[in-house]
Amino acid sequence: MFHLSQGFISRRAALAGLLAIGLSVSAVAAQSPQASGLGQSWPNARDVSASPNWHVYVFERDGVRYVQVNDLNGTVRGAFATAQGQYLVLPVGTDAQLIGTPQRPLTMIKPAPSETVYRDASVQVLLTPQANGGVLLRVFDTATCTDPYNCGNVMHLLGH
Known part of the structure; x- marks a missing residue:
């Protein structure tokens, strides 16, 4: 033994x-690879954009996902945070005031062609360029919204 x-x-x-x-x-x-640089023109993160016209970067920390949209020149257009169905617009980017979320919907836009720049199992981001050079970013919860145009995120005011 x-x-x-x-x-x-x-x-x-x-x-x-x-x-x-x-x-x-x-x-x-x-x-979850180490990504850093939230708010930067060229962050140390993978570009996950669904569009060749925009850059989208996703960062995760402590159960919160941060999504940032940049234009092709690296200008940060806007960013938001999301966790458990809640969304928070971050104060970064040239168009931070033009971001609509389920909790903070946009109150006035004119209908215009939109492009999906990011989508995953819980979030979809539609981007709408404006005539003045600004960009509307509309964020939708894909778990509760199957048609972003009819989810109540945006109120189209057509002179009513």
Whole structure:
């Protein structure tokens, strides 16, 4: 029969525990790559835009997702944060005042062609260029909105 000392078993258990922790930290790091630079023209994050005309960067931290939209020149147009169905417009970008969310809808726009610049399982972002050079960013919760034009995010005022 084999006889193992208790010290050998303790060291072996500790080493196995450290290895398991190291692997779980590596797995988490692989799932959420380190991205930085929220608010910057060229952040250290992957461009996930659904459009070749815009750059979209997503950052995540502590369960909050931050989405930033830049134009092709790197100008930050706007950004918002979202967690558990709540949205918050961030005070960054040249068009930060032109961002509509389910909690903070835009109150007046004229109908214009829009383009989806980002979509994932819970968020869709439509962008509408304006004649004055500004850009409207409309954010929709894809879990509750199947038709962004009829979700109540925007009130079209046509002289009524």
